[in-house]
Amino acid sequence: MKALLGRQMRCAAVLVCATLGAVSGLAAQSWQHIGDVSKVEKLADGVELTSGTAKVRVTAVGDGIFRVRVAASGTFPKDFSWAVIAPPAPPPIGIEDGKSEVRMTAGSAIVIVQKSPLLVRFTDLQGNILLADEPTLPMAWDGERIHVWKTMPADENYYGLGDKAGPMNRRNRAFTNWNTDEFGWQESTDPLYKTIPFFIGLRAGRAYGLFFDNTWRSVFDFGKESPDYFSFGAEGGELNYYFFSGPTPKKVVSDYTTLVGRSPLPPLWSLGYQQSRYSYYPEARAREIVETMRSKKIPLDAIYFDIDYQQDYAPFTVNRQYFPNFEKMIADFRSIGVHTILITDLHIKKNPSAGYAPYDSGIQNDNFVKNADGGVFVGSVWPGDSVFPDFTLTRARDWWGGLYKDFVAMGVSGFWNDMNEPSVFLRADKTMPLSVRHRLDDGTSLDHRAIHNVFGMENVRATYDGLRKLQGDERPFVLTRAAYSGAQRYAATWTGDNSSTWNHLKMSTPMLLSMGISGFPLVGDDIGGFAGSPPSDLLTRWFEVGALNPIYRDHTAKDTADQEPWVSGPEQEAVRRRYIELRYKLMPYLYTAIEEAARTGIPLMRPLFLEYPQLTQFYGDNRDFIFGADFFVAPVVTEMTDVETVQLPPGDWYDFWSSEKHVSAAALRLHPRLEEMPLYVRAGAIVPMQSVVQSTSQTPDGPLQLRVYPGDDCRGTLYQDDGHTFAYQRGELLRVNFSCHAAANGVSIQSVVEKNSFQPWWKAEEVILYGAAAAPRAVTVDGKGITSSRYDAASHSVTFVIPGGAHGWSAQIDY
Ligand code: MIG
Numbered sequence: 094m095k096a097l098l099g100r101q102m103r104c105a106a107v108l109v110c111a112t113l114g115a116v117s118g119l120a121a122q123s124w125q126h127i128g129d130v131s132k133v134e135k136l137a138d139g140v141e142l143t144s145g146t147a148k149v150r151v152t153a154v155g156d157g158i159f160r161v162r163v164a165a166s167g168t169f170p171k172d173f174s175w176a177v178i179a180p181p182a183p184p185p186i187g188i189e190d191g192k193s194e195v196r197m198t199a200g201s202a203i204v205i206v207q208k209s210p211l212l213v214r215f216t217d218l219q220g221n222i223l224l225a226d227e228p229t230l231p232m233a234w235d236g237e238r239i240h241v242w243k244t245m246p247a248d249e250n251y252y253g254l255g256d257k258a259g260p261m262n263r264r265n266r267a268f269t270n271w272n273t274d275e276f277g278w279q280e281s282t283d284p285l286y287k288t289i290p291f292f293i294g295l296r297a298g299r300a301y302g303l304f305f306d307n308t309w310r311s312v313f314d315f316g317k318e319s320p321d322y323f324s325f326g327a328e329g330g331e332l333n334y335y336f337f338s339g340p341t342p343k344k345v346v347s348d349y350t351t352l353v354g355r356s357p358l359p360p361l362w363s364l365g366y367q368q369s370r371y372s373y374y375p376e377a378r379a380r381e382i383v384e385t386m387r388s389k390k391i392p393l394d395a396i397y398f399d400i401d402y403q404q405d406y407a408p409f410t411v412n413r414q415y416f417p418n419f420e421k422m423i424a425d426f427r428s429i430g431v432h433t434i435l436i437t438d439l440h441i442k443k444n445p446s447a448g449y450a451p452y453d454s455g456i457q458n459d460n461f462v463k464n465a466d467g468g469v470f471v472g473s474v475w476p477g478d479s480v481f482p483d484f485t486l487t488r489a490r491d492w493w494g495g496l497y498k499d500f501v502a503m504g505v506s507g508f509w510n511d512m513n514e515p516s517v518f519l520r521a522d523k524t525m526p527l528s529v530r531h532r533l534d535d536g537t538s539l540d541h542r543a544i545h546n547v548f549g550m551e552n553v554r555a556t557y558d559g560l561r562k563l564q565g566d567e568r569p570f571v572l573t574r575a576a577y578s579g580a581q582r583y584a585a586t587w588t589g590d591n592s593s594t595w596n597h598l599k600m601s602t603p604m605l606l607s608m609g610i611s612g613f614p615l616v617g618d619d620i621g622g623f624a625g626s627p628p629s630d631l632l633t634r635w636f637e638v639g640a641l642n643p644i645y646r647d648h649t650a651k652d653t654a655d656q657e658p659w660v661s662g663p664e665q666e667a668v669r670r671r672y673i674e675l676r677y678k679l680m681p682y683l684y685t686a687i688e689e690a691a692r693t694g695i696p697l698m699r700p701l702f703l704e705y706p707q708l709t710q711f712y713g714d715n716r717d718f719i720f721g722a723d724f725f726v727a728p729v730v731t732e733m734t735d736v737e738t739v740q741l742p743p744g745d746w747y748d749f750w751s752s753e754k755h756v757s758a759a760a761l762r763l764h765p766r767l768e769e770m771p772l773y774v775r776a777g778a779i780v781p782m783q784s785v786v787q788s789t790s791q792t793p794d795g796p797l798q799l800r801v802y803p804g805d806d807c808r809g810t811l812y813q814d815d816g817h818t819f820a821y822q823r824g825e826l827l828r829v830n831f832s833c834h835a836a837a838n839g840v841s842i843q844s845v846v847e848k849n850s851f852q853p854w855w856k857a858e859e860v861i862l863y864g865a866a867a868a869p870r871a872v873t874v875d876g877k878g879i880t881s882s883r884y885d886a887a888s889h890s891v892t893f894v895i896p897g898g899a900h901g902w903s904a905q906i907d908y
Contacts, residue, residue, distance in 0.1 A: 124233035124240060127163070130208040133190050138183040140195055143167075144211050149232075151213065154181035156200030157338035158348055161213060162331065165234045170331060174306050175547045176353045176579040202338035215301070215336050223301045223338060224294065227322040232332065239307075240326030241334070249296040250712050251315045251323070252342075252700070255289030255576070255611045256588050256604040258282060260715050261700060263292065267314040272546050272575045274516035274523055276590040277624045280600060286514060286589045287576040288546040289611045290325070291353075293345050298707040302337035302345035304352065308546045308577060329542055342610065342703050343695055350612045350694030354582040358691040359615060360568040361816030362432050363507065363585070364683060365394025365789045366673050369434075369619075369648040370656060372401035375415035376422050382657065383431050387787065391658050391670050392677050394788045395432040397509065397648070402435065406475035407442035409451050409496050423504045430788030432506035434570070437497070439484075439513050439552045442476035451496055455482065460489040465528045465540075472517035472525060481515060484551035485531045485544055493552075494559015501563045507570035510556055510584070513549035514575045549575025550583070557583035566818040572644075578612065585615035585644050593622030593653070598635050599730040602698075603715040605642055609696030610703060614687070617644025626654035629661030630732060630767055633668050637770040638728035640672040641679075641720045643687070643697050668768045674785045681781035681797065685812040686721035697721060705742050723778035723809075724749070727771040737763045737771070745776035747802045752863050752888040776804025776864070779831040779842075781811040783855075789816065796857040796894060799831065803840050803864050807833035811899075813853045820851075827851040829899050839869075839907040846901050853899050862891045862906055871907045882906075 132143035139152030139159075148169065150162045160181070162169060187198040195206045202223070203216045211232070214225035226232065230242035251263040258280050259266065270288035278285055290305040292313065303325075305311065311327040318324070325334075337348045368386065373379040379396065386393040402419075404410040411419050423433045441451045441461070455461055461469045461480040471478050483489040497508065517524050524545060531544040553573040560569035573584035580586070588604050591597045601618045608616040620639040621632045626649070636658065639645050649656040658669040676683070686697045695703075699719040701711035711717075717727045717739075725746060727739045739761045746755045749772040755761065765771055774780060782798040799809070809831040814821040828847040833840055840862060868884035872893050882893040895902055 124235050125165075126231045126233040127211045128231075130195075130206070130211050133195055135188055135190075138181065138186065139197060140188060140190075140206070142195070142206060142211060149206075149211060151195075151197065151204055151206060152181070153183045153186045153197065153199030153204075154335065155348065155351070156184045157202040158352075159197075159199065159202070159204045159215065159336045160334070161336070162333045163232055163234075163239070164331075165239075175308060175550065175577060176304075176306055178354045178579065178582070179352050201340075202336075204336070215338060217338065217340070223299070224303070224336060227324075230322065230324075234332070237329035238326065239330075239332040240324060241305075241332065242322045242324040245316050245319075245321060245323045246296055249294055251292050251294055252702070253289070253292035253302075253607060253611045254313060255287045255613065256285065256608045256616070258285065258600055258604060260713070261603040261607050262713060263313070263315045265316050267312065267317040270311045270313075270546060272514035272524075272549060272577075274512065274514050274574075274589075277592055278590065279592075280596070286549075286574050287580075287586070289576065289578050289608075289613070291349055291578055291611055293342055293610060295342060295702060295706065295712065297709065300339040300342040300345050300706060302335075302339070302349050304335040304337075304349055304578065306333050306335065306578070307331060308544065309542055310546075342706050346610055346612065346696075346703070347694050350581075353579040353612060355694050356581040356585070356613070356615050356691055358568065358688055358814075358821065359585065360506070360570055361680075361684060361789045362394045362430075363570045363644070364680070364687060365645075366392055366676065367395040367397065367434070367644070367646040368393055368657065369397035369646055370399065371649065371651045372399035373397070374401045374412070376418060379422065380425075383426055383429070385657070385659065386431075387429060389659055389666070389670070390787065391666075392673050392785065392787050393431055394790075395434050395507065396426065397434045397436070397646075399436050400438070400475055405442065405477075407444060407449060407451075408437045408440070408476075409500070410449070420503045427504055427506075430790035433504070434507035434509055434572070435500060435505050436509040436511055437500075437556075438475065438511050439493075439515065440472070440474040440476060440479035440481060443471055443478040443480050444476075452480065455480065455489075455492065458488065458492055460486070460492050462525070463530050463532075464526075465530060470525060470529045473519045474512065474517060481525070482552070482555070483532050484548060484555055485533055485539075487534050490551065490555035490558065493555040494562060497556070497559050497563055501560065507572070508556055508560070509572040510549070510553050511574050513552040513573060514545075515548050515552075547577045549573055550577040550580040553580060553584040554582075566820070568817055568819065576613065581613045581615065585617070586613060587616065587644065587646065587648075588618040590623045590650070591619055593625035593627035593631065593649070595631055595730065595732055597622050598631060598638070599716070602638065602718060602728060602730070605698055606696075606700040606718055609643075609698050610700060612694060614690040614694075614696035614698075615643050616698075617642045617646050619648040620645065621647055621649060621656045623648060623650050624653075625650075627656070628732075629665045632656065632661065633665050633767060634729055634770075636669040637672045638726070638730070640676040641698070641724070641726055645673075645676060671768065672770070677785050677789075678782050679780075680789065681783050681811055681813070682721055684816075685781065685810055688812040701742065708742060710740070711742070723775045723780065725773040725775070727773075729765050729770060734764065737765055739763055739771050741773060745804050746773040747776060747863055748772075749774050752890060754864055754889075774800070774802050776802050777807040778802045778804075779807065779809025779833060781809065792854045795855075796859040797853070797855040799858055799860045801831075801833055801840075801842055801860060801862045803833055803835040803862070807835070813899075814851050824848070825850050827853055827899055835864075839905060841906075842904045844900070844902045846899055849899060855898060857897065858895045860893055860895060860904065863889060865889050865891045865906070865908070867908060869906045869908055871905075873905045873907075875902055875904075
């Protein structure tokens, strides 16, 4: 009671109350809860309910997908979203307006609105409740603020919200969404750089999803306030959320990403190894880095230039003292397969009458964010006094996109948009004043409270769209730090300024996994950590797991020790090279999985519960992940040499390194040596691989490798295209499906070409069949005997070659 009083007293000062409301005592405040339904009107896609002055619209936007909107005043604002791109595809709906409730069925789910008071619940067709308003706390508002409470079953788990730090399961914690530049964030730091107000509820194998499409400062409290309910809300904007009925976590991710869009297929080179630091300069140092990678035969596809390549930190300039031959350097790198990525922060140096075109043209076209009094807002960032493009205006986005013209002409391949929370120095709130105005195309404007969380997304939207116009048919590569739901349509991202500690290595995997299920598959972290300098074994372990992250980028802060793969001497270098090479060997498999993510939303890096939602023992697993569909990865994230316990999912698994088969294994107890990252392949996987290359521009030597691990549900896929243009969208691609069947006395393997409109690089396929107890009696391909098969007793494998590029074939191996 005392605590409650204290809170109310502090709330007497309105400003303080608004800040506190986000973190504590939500239910205790002066909410006006919605009351009884007085009127029900049918709409083409749902119902509109009246309650007092308020109106509530519950509509069906897809099979098993509903939307709830509330207008406290009774007038809905214009229907608009920065995130949602898919027009609703309402299925046939059935509405029953009963005495005490309204029921609406849309495909596989039902929404039921109780009338007195108005409470919403979602069920499956059998009536099992999936999600329900907390009966004592109907939806509510308080001035501009809005809030929703839901009952919280004791065994329900919550995942998502993007890369919030800490355990993947968000239960028992509360979070705020307000994009923030957090150098040196820790496990407990919140908010971070991104706002992804989407989560998955998972309970005994059954999943649903919820997307609260609200760009204002928002909160999600998963049982911190009460063990009986969870809740979400915002300091303003519309009460507007989507419910996805699942039933599987994959279906939820797929439905959510249908609504807000998916990552387009990135250029293949961006999936190679990327080298960065703050900052490589002068030119001689950058050349030394690239040449060392090549001479040491450590594969490399991209090098980053951080802010010091610019003149006075002014975006879109080059410091010619450091880089007298910038264009030549970029071309030289490109000629040996290394792509150049430049940072271009959004803050434009306020540099009038100096011939600085980005400032002059921006002022001329009235493209910068303004203060409430109409003057251009000036904030201090790297270039000193700076101005900020009004990215919510199409006109300003088009202008920004055009600024990339010269860099594109110089041969720059990718761009990095940092600081786009937006980050502003010398201010306690680290960003723009809430009163600045952001203009919209329709002539209206909104203040920073409504736009802050989408500012970074609109920044990378402008960059991506600009590059689409400037680069012809070449796929853009953009890296962003801030994001809102849907930013995956424009950019890849990373987890910001982490630290060179073992705990940060450990925190990385759950953050990347959470991003993936939040619709953002192209993610990485700073390998080795940004702040500080890692001990050599930590850096090596980070290179190991990073090889299986979607984006693989080594990066570190200014004034830290060197962090390139070779820095700790030949032994460590050899291990790091081995893992970078592993990534390139796995590139056919990895690229196939990235194409799947672009097409379906299912990420490359998958939490165990995404593949095995029924296995509740994995709900709390924050260390392991599934890479693609078929690899189980148990990265070593501790310096201890104690035993590591690895519990494989049910079924049989092969050790990737030794090829040893584990049959329905109990927990394995391992002592992984520094060069060993526990890695297992599902029995039933067919994994396409290639020989090592020094960059993705290089054509691999030798055949396509197909590693066949016989088991149940035996299959694999290979996707290929030119790797850098949009020709794949016009059907120029190769897709091959492989399958196998194991019987007591042999194994048969099939290759079926599904789509053959792209000519791949290989001239032969080398099949390596594992799990062979003895040399086969015979190997036949398309009915003809092969004499040249090899049996390896140590790995229990049979190897044989099938001549020709991608084609349909069938092989039979008899024991
Ligand atoms: O205020 O561009 O997170 O990756 O090296 C720091 C310099 C600005 C923050 C980014 C970091 C980058 C650094 N930037």
